[in-house]
Amino acid sequence: MPLRRLLLAVLSMLFPVIATVAQDFTCSGLVDRALSQTGESCADLGRNSLCYGHGQVEAVFAVEHSTDFSQPGDRAPIAKLASATTSGLDIDLGTWGVAVMNLGAHLPATHTGAGVVLMLAGDAQLIHDADLAQVVEIEGTLSTATLTRTTLYAQPTIIAAPTGQMAPETIALVDAISGDGNWLRVVNDGEAYWAESANLARLQGMDNLPAIDIGDPFALRYFTFVSSTDLPECVEAEPMLAIQTPPDLPANLRVNDADIHVNSLVSFQQLHGDALGMTVHRGQATTISGETITEGHSVIGIMNGGKILTWSGALPASETELARGVRAQVALNILARTNGWDEFDTDMPAGAIIHTVAYGDTLYALARLYDAPLDDIIAANTQTSALRLIVGEALVIPNPGSGYAASSAVAVRSAPAPAQIEPTAPDCSGLRLASPRDMASGTASPYYWDGIPAASGYRVKVYDHGTGNLVGTFTTGAHQTTVSISAGQLGIGGALQWEVEALRDGLTICSTGLSAPLPHLSS
Numbered sequence: 001m002p003l004r005r006l007l008l009a010v011l012s013m014l015f016p017v018i019a020t021v022a023q024d025f026t027c028s029g030l031v032d033r034a035l036s037q038t039g040e041s042c043a044d045l046g047r048n049s050l051c052y053g054h055g056q057v058e059a060v061f062a063v064e065h066s067t068d069f070s071q072p073g074d075r076a077p078i079a080k081l082a083s084a085t086t087s088g089l090d091i092d093l094g095t096w097g098v099a100v101m102n103l104g105a106h107l108p109a110t111h112t113g114a115g116v117v118l119m120l121a122g123d124a125q126l127i128h129d130a131d132l133a134q135v136v137e138i139e140g141t142l143s144t145a146t147l148t149r150t151t152l153y154a155q156p157t158i159i160a161a162p163t164g165q166m167a168p169e170t171i172a173l174v175d176a177i178s179g180d181g182n183w184l185r186v187v188n189d190g191e192a193y194w195a196e197s198a199n200l201a202r203l204q205g206m207d208n209l210p211a212i213d214i215g216d217p218f219a220l221r222y223f224t225f226v227s228s229t230d231l232p233e234c235v236e237a238e239p240m241l242a243i244q245t246p247p248d249l250p251a252n253l254r255v256n257d258a259d260i261h262v263n264s265l266v267s268f269q270q271l272h273g274d275a276l277g278m279t280v281h282r283g284q285a286t287t288i289s290g291e292t293i294t295e296g297h298s299v300i301g302i303m304n305g306g307k308i309l310t311w312s313g314a315l316p317a318s319e320t321e322l323a324r325g326v327r328a329q330v331a332l333n334i335l336a337r338t339n340g341w342d343e344f345d346t347d348m349p350a351g352a353i354i355h356t357v358a359y360g361d362t363l364y365a366l367a368r369l370y371d372a373p374l375d376d377i378i379a380a381n382t383q384t385s386a387l388r389l390i391v392g393e394a395l396v397i398p399n400p401g402s403g404y405a406a407s408s409a410v411a412v413r414s415a416p417a418p419a420q421i422e423p424t425a426p427d428c429s430g431l432r433l434a435s436p437r438d439m440a441s442g443t444a445s446p447y448y449w450d451g452i453p454a455a456s457g458y459r460v461k462v463y464d465h466g467t468g469n470l471v472g473t474f475t476t477g478a479h480q481t482t483v484s485i486s487a488g489q490l491g492i493g494g495a496l497q498w499e500v501e502a503l504r505d506g507l508t509i510c511s512t513g514l515s516a517p518l519p520h521l522s523s
Contacts, residue, residue, distance in 0.1 A: 027089065027233040028234050030095075031096055031234070031237050034121075035330065035331035035334065036334055037054050038051075038098045039334030039335040041053050041054065042073070042338070044339060045102045045335070047102060048079055048137060049078065049101070049102050050069075050075065050100075050101050052073060052074040053100050054095070055087050055090075055098060056087035057069075057084065057085070057086050057087070057097050059081060059083070059099075061080050061082055062081075062128075078103070078219045079219045080132055082127070082132075086099050086122060086124050088122055088237070089123075089237040096121070097122065097124075098121045099121075100335060101117070102114060102115050102117055103115045103116040103117070104137065104138055106138075106252075107246070108175055108187035108190060108191070108192040109139060110141060110175070110189065111249070112190060113342060114246065114339065114342070115246070116244070116246075116251045116253075117244045118242070119241070119244075119332065120241050121240055122237060122238060122240060123232075123239045124225070124227035125225075126220075128219075128220060128222070129222040129223050130217040130222040136210050136218050138176060138212075138218075141173040142174050142206060142209065143172075144171075144172050144174060144184075144200050144201045144203055145172060146170045146172055146195075146200055146201075147200065148168050148199055149167060149168055152165065152166065154193065154194070156213070166195070171188075172188060173188050174209065176210050178194070179212070182196060185212070221252070224255075224257075225256060225270070227270040236327065239269065239270070240267050240324060242268075242328035242331075242332065245264045245283075246264065247264045247283065250262060250263030251263075257307035258311075259288040260278075260285055261286040263283045265283060265332075265344070266280050266285050269321075271300065272489060274302060274303045274443070275301065275489050276308060277298055277301075277321070278293070279322075280293045280295050280296070280297055281322070282295050283295060289310075291313075296316060296317055296322070297314040297317055298316075299315075300312040300489065302483070310484075315473075329345075329346045355370070356395070366395070366397065370397045370400040371403060371404050373403065374405060375405065377397055381395055426455075426502070426504065427452065428452060431451065431455075431502050432450045433448075433500065435447065440492070440496050440518040441486070444484045444486040446484055447482060447483055447484075448481060450481065451481045452510075455478055456478050456503060457478055457503040458475065458476045458478075458480070458501065458502060458503060459475050459501040460475075460483050460499075461498065461500075461501070462485060462497075463499075464490075464491070464494075466493070466494045471496075475503075488520070493520060495519045495520055496517070497514045497516070497518065498518075499511055499513055499514050
């Protein structure tokens with residue numbers, strides 16, 4: 001066969017392969033493959049382990065260790081991890097960085113299944129903020145027995161409510177001791193309770209149990225998340241951090257210096273240098289200020305120097321944010337299958353509406369207003385059929401637009417008159433907007449107002465002037481009369497308007513009224 005025909009024949013055989021490989025290297029297809037291969041690479045992932053999932057992953061450790069960590073499937077301990085970094089999308093190499101961490105966290109040694117699972121993906125970095133010398137690890141148990149009838153407590157103190165009792169001469173598995181040595185953590189059947197150590201048979205090995213107290217750091221309890229804010233080729237390749245906790249064992253974490261109670265799937269994405277977005281995809285999350293963000297909602301952490309200073313009000317998550325949660329859950333379910341863990345539904349909820357109750361509101365009127373079933377509203381806000389509306393209270397309206405339907409509830413009461421809540425008229429004459437007055441910035445900028453002595457706090461509301469929609473809510477304390485607002489991040493393209501409500505005990509007592517429209521600068 002002539003050389004030219006031979007070359008053509010070889011090329012014709014290779015071309016379909018080349019074409020197939022090139023087709024696989026599309027942006028979204030590459031991300032899907034990276035997440036799928038991560039599940040396979042990270043099978044049998046033990047407690048307190050970091051796994052190299054896909055693409056390029058770099059890990060820096062505070063102390064040297066003998067474990068190789070250079071390719072997919074490699075593992076390393078997280079107790080001494082200083083930072084983990086994953087790579088962004090590289091179409092030419094066919095890579096997108098993914099790393100997975102399974103934290104033993106506060107979970108008892110007898111807990112089976114997944115711990116607190118973290119998935120870092122895309123052009124992102126996780127920095128361990130805890131003093132690594134103080135990190136506590138829960139590894140194994142000791143078998144002892146009760147000497148007398150023993151009361152169990154939720155925390156190592158008799159102030160905590162008792163949770164049960166153990167009869168004399170009952171076998172007790174213990175995995176930790178309190179800092180003062182007076183309490184042992186009993187972890188029979190994977191549950192964690194505390195018992196006075198004097199009631200249990202003393203063993204020499206108890207001196208070697210990890211000493212833990214409320215608030216003690218476990219590995220990666222405190223960390224900083226940083227990611228690129230550049231737009232990748234497709235939205236699927238955006239960097240993110242997903243955190244999944246067992247549904248019955250929520251975790252207290254400190255993310256970018258902000259304490260958050262997580263239960264049970266949330267994701268983070270850095271929106272720009274001074275803003276970190278958090279979306280709750282399943283369960284709920286609670287910030288240190290006490291605000292609970294329900295599933296299908298997002299909040300923005302306003303940062304300075306990488307640390308969160310305050311949170312925006314919760315808003316329904318965007319379609320992109322909800323899709324991120326589905327993508328993360330699919331990847332975590334693949335990981336669960338290869339590890340024998342529980343899987344979770346990927347049918348994430350659509351965003352509900354949060355309505356602030358006003359004088360005269362009734363559930364019937366609100367159900368009509370939002371075109372939603374009355375029973376759904378009642379179920380979302382109480383465990384009984386009786387629901388009393390309170391002025392100023394945040395009311396969850398699930399399934400807006402799904403169609404009004406009457407309720408079988410027998411005890412539905414209207415919100416009481418303001419006089420029952422605020423009997424005296426406060427002096428609101430000093431409440432006024434200060435700055436800005438003419439233009440808005442596309443990036444995070446301070447907004448100031450003059451407060452009043454009668455207020456115990458303030459609520460700042462930001463509206464899109466073009467649509468009239470409320471796009472952001474911020475709350476502050478009595479002495480904080482400024483917040484940072486980014487018109488661009490809130491999705492305002494033309495002009496914004498803002499107002500400040502003075503609060504007393506969580507109720508609105510007066511308002512500045514809306515500002516004039518402030519044109520939105522792009523930078």
